[in-house]
Amino acid sequence: MTFGLFEELARKAMFTLDPETAHGVTIRALTAMPRRTPPPNDARLAVSAFGLDFPNPVGLAAGFDKNAEVPDAMLGYGFGFVEVGTITPKPQPGNPKPRIFRLPHDRAVINRLGFNNAGHAAARARLLARARDVAGARGLVGVNIGANKDATDRAADYVAGVQAFADVASYFTVNISSPNTPGLRDLQHEAALDDLLGRVLETRDAIAARGKTRRPVLLKIAPDLSLDELDGIVAVCRRRGIDGMIISNTTIARPEALRDRDVAREQGGLSGMPLLGPSTRMLANAWLRVERAFPLIGVGGVDSADSALAKIRAGAALVQLYTGMIYKGPHVATAINRGLADRLGRSGETLAAQVGTDAADVARETA
Template sequence: MIDVFGLALPFLRLLDAEDAHHATIAALKLLPARQPPKNDPRLAVSVFGLDFPNPVGLAAGFDKNAEVADAMLGFGFGFVEVGTLTPRPQPGNARPRAFRLMEDRGVINRYGFNNDGHALAMARLSACHCEERSDEAIQSSHRGPGLLRCTRNDGIVGMNIGANKDSTDRVADYVSGVKAFADVASYYTINISSPNTPGLRDLQEPEALSDLLARVIEARDAAPARRPLLLKIAPDLSLAQLDGVVRVARARRIDGMIVSNTTISRPATLRSSLAKETGGLSGAPLFDLSTAMLAQTYLRVEGQFPLIGVGGIDSADAAWRKIEAGATLVQLYSALVYEGPGLVERIKRGLVLRLEQENISLAALVGRKAAAFAARPPSG
């Protein structure tokens, strides 16, 4: 099959980063439904009570408004996370607000949770259930009043939820997200780590976090079907702060954590003239910092719940190292800017090859070098 998006990458790079993203979403919406490539059974992962066909997921931020989850599953992702979604639509920060650091294979964004809000996203996801599925198929997927799957490809789709910038009760916004998507979410991600909404990261402080998780879990448990609840944290936490976050997460018995969001730090190794733009840095320059934070988190969690590793994954080797550092699943986004969606299958093939060469399972790989990664100071 011709890699249309791979061919289009040079032309998309001629556009402003945000315009290129909008063009990509528009093109994906026009594509006919496609069956995902067949997955090697050695890549299957069962975690959070869900069966993932492979461990490679699409991170939040790409499909902010739940428009193309099915299309992205068709490229071979094992799961897709949509959002971040807030209760009310909001425009986000002023443009320009997304920048490619070409020399560094990185991205800086300061979007500020721009999205269409819960109602429109829910309408799109609900429509997906019925668009190409018979009544019998829909009924067979019921487990109680909620539908477990959100796409024609019957893939795993998580909901990344946040708070409106002008909210007077941000915790209530997260509770609203849990309630809004109870019928369509495969899992929820509580995003309190974006650097682009002022004060949001304060919710990572232990007292605030404990209250947030208590209220969100109460709302989740009151729903007809129980969904896994994950917490996404920043890579910029001190180790003392990480101790507090993990202590609360374990006490509240959440289902998992995602490590990590973008960073406000700027490695000295950055070469791009855009490196001083404000916002969160992602892509290759984030790999070392996010992987060290992942390993530190893995050591503190002590197996109580699994982790998803995010930040700088652009190859099978990078995904492999994330898993060795403690990730049961991985996510990527920024690398698509440079590699296109064909990257997903290349990563999966590379993982299978390494598993064969080392005669090891994915489960045995998780965290085997966490102590070593935790001890490495981030480069730059």
């Protein structure tokens, strides 16, 4: 039996387990595995964005490695970058179980985890050990920061995240768009967002002024915004000089076309293939408003070279995925990169030349 076949059988076996149990087993198995050498990258897929050099455009989204336990294991599977978290200052258990639900006919997942994580100290210790390991700290690892559910000053929790990880994060993602922490999405309102980003960026810049590396700060938004709300968010981001945006988080909408209707009744954020259209339309609308002031990362429904290219043509410089890996396995990143390289080889165009080419057409599809 080849190792690849063993991995595929193991992935299918995971589907016989409760989703959260399967996730825990996967993390423990990855922790125990020897370090993998990442597959070679095609130079045509390299991307420069946010002042960072990405070996390929396919990243692992936050949510899989919540506590920074296996970033290098995932880089070994061909991801160009890995985002850990969401991490809050204090440990918190999240919402009651069960809180993850598969929709296999829709290649989708609903989760209402609620930022369950072990807190800043535990994740920082792992990332600090990684940074001291010259052989290990070669890939880009972003840190997705959030606020504790019981925080009285949520902006202060994000500031604490920047302070905790400034010396070990390749970049920061300010996550204010999870639907599973009550009131969190209110931080997307223009005045609240302006205050939040002002405090976060001031903290980042103060740390950089002391001789530390200036870490890029990205904002992750929801796909459920109105275009007026998006206008306000982009205006704040441009005014504050943020480094980029990630579009998008999970959706609270339930498309009529969902086949797993019983599961679809569960509360939480929906991810996977049903999110591809809505998130890509939001991405295209954002790209038109940003006017190249900063790069965008496209997330939602990515599981193939075609869906990745759709994101890129809608305005994404980079893409991320998580649910696609649940259904296709960890080698999905390598498969996407090969597919992208093949398409570039046939067209003779660069990846950068594809960014935003379909944005106007995709944006017109917005209901």
